[in-house]
Amino acid sequence: MQLRTIDYSKAKEILKIEDLRVSFNTYVGEVKAIRGVDITLYEGEILAVVGESGCGKSVSFQSVIKLLDSPPAEYKGGKILYQGKNLLEASKKEMQDIRGSEISMIMQDPMTALDPTMQIGNQISEGLRRHNKGMSKAEAEERVVKMLELVGIPDPDKRLKQYPHEFSGGMRQRVCAAMALVSSPKILIADEPTTALDVTIQAQIMDLLHDLRKKLNTAIVLITHDLGVVADMADRIVVMYAGKVVETGQVEEIFYDSWHPYTWGLMRSMPKLNETSKVELATINGMPPDLFMPPQGCAFAPRCEYAMKVCYEEQPPVFPCGSDSHCSACWLMDPDAPKVKQPFKKDGEE
Amino acid sequence: MEHSNDKYIEVTDLKKHFYLKQKKILKAVDGVSFSIKRGQTLGLVGESGCGKTTLGRTLIHIYEPTAGKIMMDGKDITKVNSKEYKQLTSKAQMIFQDPYASLDTHMTTLEIIAEGMAIHNMYSAKERKERAEAYLSMVGLNKEHGSRFPHEFSGGQRQRIGIARALAIEPEFVVCDEPISALDVSVQAQIVNLLIRLQNELHLTFLFIAHDLSMVKHISDYVAVMYLGAIVEITSSEELYSHPEHPYTQSLLSAIPIPDPRVSASRKRILLQGEIPTPINTPPGCKFKNRCQHCMKRCDAEEPKLKEIAPGHFVACHLFNS
Incomplete structure (x- = not known):
């Protein structure tokens, strides 16, 4: 493992969450899930966000790409600044352009994050072709093959045509990583990417994320409650408690x-x-x-x-x-x- | 294993095979032998799909073993009739992995805890209620919690209810099947502390199944490492973590993330390639050969047997069979 090399005096901010407040309106009342959160993310760093379940670590970053259903979620205040733009005010269309191409996400459960009825090649290229209108199918496929190779899936030409059930848990998480990274996003949000996996597979995925950060200089937000993983991976840590x-x-x-x-x-x-x-x-x-x-x-x-x-x-x-x-x-x-x-x-x- | 009379569980060459379609055989547990002394904990670790849960379930007779012998407190439980079976289930209990799925949502906490006692005709209804309340306080919940329903509790509290339910029947042997893996770190520590305390108070014998290796070390006296239905290494937990000998144990231990950045930066990892192969129609020879960096000719032909390489330290690997 290499020593951390980020020089924070020169590091450039890429994402800034300012005084974010998010509530969920439930039938028994308002849950104040996020109660004024400030987080800054720098270019090319791995930022770990730790805390117990329910502390708001996932909700904070789901807010960044606006994945929360509203209602019940309600943005009560604050700003999420990305390239000078407040994402909380961005339109649906603008968010679709950012999601997947500029900021993307790896979910916790690779078993449910993939569409079981779609070949994984199409699943990965779907977003890519959405964001690059002129791209031909052949070009997209070439990119997908390269990406699958990068995340360590053997025989990418063949596996492209396979469905998610033909992959194991660790392999599916690699597919998810390929899907998240295929449009070279600036920010990758990994929400408990290894919690559902065995330690041996966890170690493989962690090495993969490290490697990808080095090759693509993507800023990674690692949401986790495993301090061991944090010690292995993170440059910086945010500890959250009760929103x-x-x-x-x-x-x-x-x-x-x-x-x-x-x-x-x-x-x-x-x-x-x-x-x-x-x-x-x-x-x-x-x-x-x-x-x-x-x-x-x-x-x-x-x-x-x-x-x-x-x-x-x-x-x-x-x-x-x-x-x-x-x-x-x-x-x-x-x-x-x-x-x-x-x-x-x-x-x-x- | 050591020869003494206080072995509570003794398993000899236990097999549990599942027969699938097209004459395929899934060998979930394939020839396992070990023993657990009374009042001690055997930790059982391995990747998902290695057969550790099947082994735990076979031990308490949820599954009928395919072959082999299980001695519990000096009695062979593979040959019991239905009357003896009920007696047996009151001695062996299980704590389940998912505290959300393992409690009946329509029953109050007290009903859940007292149900087992009623099934085994233990005590009068009034006594059962009192005892259920006593177990509730033993696991760190209070009396008011008794009339509530499972959905009103957090994950850690539900796991406490699951523990109280298992213990209310006064078992001697408890299989803990990943009891903490669904919980937060700080709650995990609470549950592990509780289990250790209860074990000391009630002289319980535990089989503790987990894939979190650092917690297993903490709670276990002995640890067995399982791979594809077989035990590849078994020894005291101190010895296993300080001197792992089987190549699989070594890579498994080196994959545990250590919550200390300086230590983890200086550590060398043995990265395992690929994943655990399917236990259906396994080829002959050592089961680990495809992922092993020390694989030899002999490993292809012959399956290694557990061998004592140091007092109390058993390894199944041809590296130690020369």
């Missing part, structure tokens, strides 16, 4: 020098391979808040062992943590807050 970003930083900053109690909890709940078996694993007590009625203060306060009075009353602002790339939304970072020692630091001991 908000709680901490952002480069991979080393989050893994070795984190400054948010929720991140500490996540890191500590992973079993370590070098640890003796059957000792009690650290857990985060309690459950995430009900987003029908999000709390007034910090959403993590009821589960946080460091919670102070202010945490219950007021939402924490985003504090810088030593470097330009690292910030945490926690009152502990306030200059007036009591000084605590990080309980989780890989360099020092716990």
